[in-house]
Amino acid sequence: MPDFNALTPALLVQLEAIVGPAHVATAQRVPAEEYATYGQDHTEDLHFAPDVVLTPGTPEEISEIMRLCHAARVPVTARGAGTGLSGGALPVHHGVVLRMARFNKILQIDERNLQATVEPGVVTEAFQNAVQAVGLFYPPDPASKGSCFLGGNLSQSSGGPKAVKYGVTKDYVLNLQVVLPTGEIIWTGANTLKNATGYNITQLMVGSEGTLGIVTKAVFRLLPYPKQNILMLVPFRQEAQAAEAVSAVFRAGIVPSGMEFMEREAIAWSSDYLKIPLTLPEDIKAHLLIELDGQDLEYLYKEAEQVYEVLERYDVGEILLADTATQKDELWRIRRNIGNSVRYNSVYKEEDTVVPRAELPALLAGVKEIGARYGFKTVCYGHAGDGNLHVNIIRGDLDDEKWNVGLREPISEIFRLCVRLGGTISGEHGIGLVQKGYIGIALPDINLNLMRGIKQVFDPHGIMNPGKIF
Amino acid sequence: MPDFNALTPALLVQLEAIVGPAHVATAQRVPAEEYATYGQDHTEDLHFAPDVVLTPGTPEEISEIMRLCHAARVPVTARGAGTGLSGGALPVHHGVVLRMARFNKILQIDERNLQATVEPGVVTEAFQNAVQAVGLFYPPDPASKGSCFLGGNLSQSSGGPKAVKYGVTKDYVLNLQVVLPTGEIIWTGANTLKNATGYNITQLMVGSEGTLGIVTKAVFRLLPYPKQNILMLVPFRQEAQAAEAVSAVFRAGIVPSGMEFMEREAIAWSSDYLKIPLTLPEDIKAHLLIELDGQDLEYLYKEAEQVYEVLERYDVGEILLADTATQKDELWRIRRNIGNSVRYNSVYKEEDTVVPRAELPALLAGVKEIGARYGFKTVCYGHAGDGNLHVNIIRGDLDDEKWNVGLREPISEIFRLCVRLGGTISGEHGIGLVQKGYIGIALPDINLNLMRGIKQVFDPHGIMNPGKIF
Numbered sequence: 001m002p003d004f005n006a007l008t009p010a011l012l013v014q015l016e017a018i019v020g021p022a023h024v025a026t027a028q029r030v031p032a033e034e035y036a037t038y039g040q041d042h043t044e045d046l047h048f049a050p051d052v053v054l055t056p057g058t059p060e061e062i063s064e065i066m067r068l069c070h071a072a073r074v075p076v077t078a079r080g081a082g083t084g085l086s087g088g089a090l091p092v093h094h095g096v097v098l099r100m101a102r103f104n105k106i107l108q109i110d111e112r113n114l115q116a117t118v119e120p121g122v123v124t125e126a127f128q129n130a131v132q133a134v135g136l137f138y139p140p141d142p143a144s145k146g147s148c149f150l151g152g153n154l155s156q157s158s159g160g161p162k163a164v165k166y167g168v169t170k171d172y173v174l175n176l177q178v179v180l181p182t183g184e185i186i187w188t189g190a191n192t193l194k195n196a197t198g199y200n201i202t203q204l205m206v207g208s209e210g211t212l213g214i215v216t217k218a219v220f221r222l223l224p225y226p227k228q229n230i231l232m233l234v235p236f237r238q239e240a241q242a243a244e245a246v247s248a249v250f251r252a253g254i255v256p257s258g259m260e261f262m263e264r265e266a267i268a269w270s271s272d273y274l275k276i277p278l279t280l281p282e283d284i285k286a287h288l289l290i291e292l293d294g295q296d297l298e299y300l301y302k303e304a305e306q307v308y309e310v311l312e313r314y315d316v317g318e319i320l321l322a323d324t325a326t327q328k329d330e331l332w333r334i335r336r337n338i339g340n341s342v343r344y345n346s347v348y349k350e351e352d353t354v355v356p357r358a359e360l361p362a363l364l365a366g367v368k369e370i371g372a373r374y375g376f377k378t379v380c381y382g383h384a385g386d387g388n389l390h391v392n393i394i395r396g397d398l399d400d401e402k403w404n405v406g407l408r409e410p411i412s413e414i415f416r417l418c419v420r421l422g423g424t425i426s427g428e429h430g431i432g433l434v435q436k437g438y439i440g441i442a443l444p445d446i447n448l449n450l451m452r453g454i455k456q457v458f459d460p461h462g463i464m465n466p467g468k469i470f
Numbered sequence: 471m472p473d474f475n476a477l478t479p480a481l482l483v484q485l486e487a488i489v490g491p492a493h494v495a496t497a498q499r500v501p502a503e504e505y506a507t508y509g510q511d512h513t514e515d516l517h518f519a520p521d522v523v524l525t526p527g528t529p530e531e532i533s534e535i536m537r538l539c540h541a542a543r544v545p546v547t548a549r550g551a552g553t554g555l556s557g558g559a560l561p562v563h564h565g566v567v568l569r570m571a572r573f574n575k576i577l578q579i580d581e582r583n584l585q586a587t588v589e590p591g592v593v594t595e596a597f598q599n600a601v602q603a604v605g606l607f608y609p610p611d612p613a614s615k616g617s618c619f620l621g622g623n624l625s626q627s628s629g630g631p632k633a634v635k636y637g638v639t640k641d642y643v644l645n646l647q648v649v650l651p652t653g654e655i656i657w658t659g660a661n662t663l664k665n666a667t668g669y670n671i672t673q674l675m676v677g678s679e680g681t682l683g684i685v686t687k688a689v690f691r692l693l694p695y696p697k698q699n700i701l702m703l704v705p706f707r708q709e710a711q712a713a714e715a716v717s718a719v720f721r722a723g724i725v726p727s728g729m730e731f732m733e734r735e736a737i738a739w740s741s742d743y744l745k746i747p748l749t750l751p752e753d754i755k756a757h758l759l760i761e762l763d764g765q766d767l768e769y770l771y772k773e774a775e776q777v778y779e780v781l782e783r784y785d786v787g788e789i790l791l792a793d794t795a796t797q798k799d800e801l802w803r804i805r806r807n808i809g810n811s812v813r814y815n816s817v818y819k820e821e822d823t824v825v826p827r828a829e830l831p832a833l834l835a836g837v838k839e840i841g842a843r844y845g846f847k848t849v850c851y852g853h854a855g856d857g858n859l860h861v862n863i864i865r866g867d868l869d870d871e872k873w874n875v876g877l878r879e880p881i882s883e884i885f886r887l888c889v890r891l892g893g894t895i896s897g898e899h900g901i902g903l904v905q906k907g908y909i910g911i912a913l914p915d916i917n918l919n920l921m922r923g924i925k926q927v928f929d930p931h932g933i934m935n936p937g938k939i940f
Contacts, residue, residue, distance in 0.1 A: 110826070110828075111721065112717055112721070112826075112828035113717070113826040113827055113828045113829075114720055114721075115826060135723065156666050157664075157666050157670075159664050163663070163664060164663075167641075168664055170670070170673075171637075171641065180916075184916045186914070186916055186917055186920075188917075189894070190824070190889070190892065190893055190894035190912070191826050191892035191893070192824045192825060192826060192856070192857055192858075192892070192893050192894060192897065193633070193634075193824075193827070193856045193857065193858075194627075194629050194633060194638055194824055194853075194856050194857075194858050194897035194898050195824065195894055195896070195897065196626050196627055196677055196822070196896040196897060196898050196899060196900045196901070197894045197895055197896045197901060197909065197912050197913065198901060198909065198912075198913055198917070198918070198921050198939055198940070199674060199677070199678055199682075199921045199924055199939075200627075200640070200673050200674060200676065200677055200678075201917065201920060201921070203640075203670050203673035203674070204669060204670060204673070204674055206670065207666055207669070207670055208669055208670075212669075223725065224720065224723035224724070224725065225723075227723075247582055247583070250584055250694065251581065251582070251584075253605065253694035253695075253697075253765060254694070255693065255694065295723060295773075296769055296772065298769075299766055299768075299769040302766065352666070354660070354662045354663075354664055354665065355662060356580070356582075356583040356585060356661050356662060357583055357663070358580075358582035358583045359583075383664075386662070386663045386664050387583075387662055387663065387664075388662075388663075388664050419660070422660065422661035422662070423660050423661070423662050424659070424660035424662060424665055424667045425667055426665070426666040426667045427662065427664035427665065427666060428664050428666050429666060430666045431666070431667060431668060439667065439668065442660070442667050442668075443667065443668055444656070446650075446654045446656055447656055447658075447668070447671065448668070450656075450671060450927060450928065451668050451669045451671070453924075453927030453928075454669055454923075454924055454927055456927075457920060457923030457924055457926075457927060458920065458923075469668055469669075470668065
């Protein structure tokens with residue numbers, strides 16, 4: 001554990017000179033309620049207060065901040081929109097929080113090259129809309145896309161429903177401008193689709209949860225926008241069959257653009273939360289939300305027929321084929337708001353389990369069995385096409401002891417099951433703070449020591465988002 | 471520069487005990503001609519003799535070899551099929567060459583999860599054929615796919631014609647078993663489509679040119695095999711227009727599965743070399759080979775019509791639409807054998823330039839201008855959809871001085887042009903030995919020092935494929 005120093009008044013004066021007084025917040029200067037938000041994200045009910053919150057405006061300002069903090073051994077934690085689910089943005093060792101909110105510009109949409117250069121404080125959905133306006137497509141779409149920042153997506157390599165066909169954030173990053181913990185500003189690669197020039201520093205940065213540097217610009221590749229899509233909601237009478245059908249669709253040669261699993265309670269809570277009426281017959285235990293997309297509707301209907309043929313092998317209820325844009329939007333809103341509805345209902349812990357997709361039935365059965373054995377309830381949903389199941393452990397009436405300590409063993413069991421099935425402990429939320437204690441289940445010491453060694457190369461004083469991952 | 475030791479007779483005895491005498495080759499034990507092949511690859515006419523060539527059979531044997539060589543500070547260079555174009559497999563500091571030829575098994579094709587586990591000595595095309603036999607698709611297809619090894623593809627993140635739609639080797643790797651330079655055996659990740667569990671060691675290994683460890687198993691993701699394709703050969707009267715048309719096709723919303731550029735001489739040399747007759751009217755200066763693929767032929771014809779509409783804007787000759795499997799095969803063989811035909815005609819240096827695809831006309835014009843100014847001839851071809859242009863500098867009657875020294879400045883000019891256009895100095899061949907002197911054009915010291923630091927973490931004695939990249 002590196003030795004950190006607290007922020008001194010002298011350092012605060014220097015930092016203020018860099019960003020200007022309007023961009024400095026401290027517990028003394030802003031209302032307590034506002035200041036508290038900078039120490040929180042969407043992870044459980046955790047809170048850690050920073051010594052100061054800076055909102056820099058340029059990479060050069062961040063560079064100067066990093067040089068000072070590196071020399072003074074004061075921790076620095078970058079903060080996007082605060083929608084993270086593993087505590088990655090929490091300043092657990094206090095020090096400086098760098099709010100990236102002013103890095104909010106789309107610098108260029110290059111229609112000739114199907115690329116865009118953006119700042120990390122751009123909201124994901126705003127970016128998607130901007131490129132769609134010129135016929136282009138940026139697929140990664142986490143559930144929080146309406147508020148999360150691209151910078152946060154980069155730090156966790158966020159996914160979302162479209163990942164099954166289009167991949168996750170890492171698959172769209174060509175090049176990153178990064179301020180290193182020691183203050184240097186680098187570009188990690190080139191603005192090209194291929195690059196075999198030295199080690200892949202770009203992909204090392206993506207998913208490193210803000211522990212290796214601060215992204216200040218990103219160049220993303222884009223695709224032509226798929227003009228057509230078909231969306232269907234498929235009710236299953238057995239959860240395991242819903243999970244099995246996922247694999248069967250792929251084996252039939254179809255790559256859907258969305259393949260989402262929702263157990264009964266997930267869809268029920270979310271439609272209640274949104275006040276969208278939805279018929280849920282008693283015998284329905286789970287749903288798959290399946291989207292097909294492309295440029296040609298006629299061809300998509302052919303694909304949809306093939307999907308129907310696959311589904312006929314299972315015990316499914318009446319399939320709802322969304323036939324208006326409004327209906328599609330409602331179904332997607334239900335899916336996207338499961339997390340919010342769970343949060344609305346109860347404090348919860350979310351485990352971002354991931355396995356090879358055909359192992360999903362085994363994972364789901366295992367989670368339920370472990371929950372029954374230890375006496376807790378889970379609400380499960382997620383990106384079934386990727387084998388990525390979000391397991392929400394509901395606090396309900398669990399006491400503090402059980403909630404804070406008693407869940408460690410069953411969560412470990414769930415993670416050990418993931419690893420046994422060929423999977424790992426996080427698919428898209430990252431390790432951050434809350435999964436740190438479990439990383440040894442997925443990665444042995446030799447792997448962790450390599451990661452620690454890399455961290456040391458980038459950040460010799462360990463000031464960059466300390467207390468995360470390992 | 472680390473200090474290396476030569477192989478001692480005592481160490482040779484120990485190494486022989488590990489792999490068995492049948493799997494040890496030295497200059498004394500095998501014919502000179504055979505031994506010479508282990509010091510060469512497809513890069514120019516370079517040759518470096520190893521002290522010993524070992525052909526291990528298991529990761530555990532490699533682990534023992536690495537422990538001994540690490541302790542003795544003897545260099546180790548892994549060797550695939552020796553088809554590399556940047557000298558990555560050349561044992562420039564002598565020592566041990568590890569031939570991976572016995573790692574030639576496809577261990578599992580997992581049809582449930584669309585994944586396969588393979589050893590690195592499997593020939594790329596053999597793997598493609600094996601998965602195709604069960605309806606699956608492994609897209610990366612370097613020109614040498616009939617002889618190159620998957621391990622070599624991993625070390626350079628090889629691409630090929632299909633990269634434009636399907637990405638390169640790195641995009642298919644889920645997990646790697648690696649023997650570290652210090653002898654430990656690790657898995658880098660998990661067998662999942664998504665993974666946000668610590669730093670991306672998998673992608674750090676891919677493209678690291680055998681300098682960080684030795685891949686002993688790889689888990690690849692697969693796709694459903696696209697059953698249909700359309701292939702067209704489009705002749706252009708102006709080279710620049712061929713390069714411009716590439717971008718226009720993408721902007722029309724089409725993502726071809728191949729989009730290859732061949733200047734006149736490239737296609738002429740290759741068809742001569744293969745003795746495939748091809749009509750080449752006097753006024754044709756370049757060709758695009760465009761492939762569309764998918765599951766539905768009817769839809770592909772719609773797309774082809776859209777491609778024709780785009781091409782009508784340019785000064786093109788008669789488009790050849792390949793209408794039999796044989797004709798398609800011939801066209802692809804011509805494209806794939808350009809490198810061989812150039813090698814057959816003359817000693818050459820190949821520069822693996824890459825730029826954002828719309829900058830291809832500027833790159834091509836620049837290369838020709840530089841060639842004219844310095845007095846050398848180039849034959850250019852490559853993956854236009856990726857902006858990846860292979861520039862072959864033909865030795866012809868250049869004298870030794872001009873060939874060995876005089877080309878440094880014009881090659882530097884070509885690479886500086888790539889970087890100015892947003893590109894870099896290698897798209898898919900790697901830096902290896904021959905581009906090492908130019909890497910500073912693409913990456914400043916701060917980037918290179920990060921890479922050196924990472925190398926030091928993995929390989930404290932620097933014995934793993936020394937003398938490459940930086």
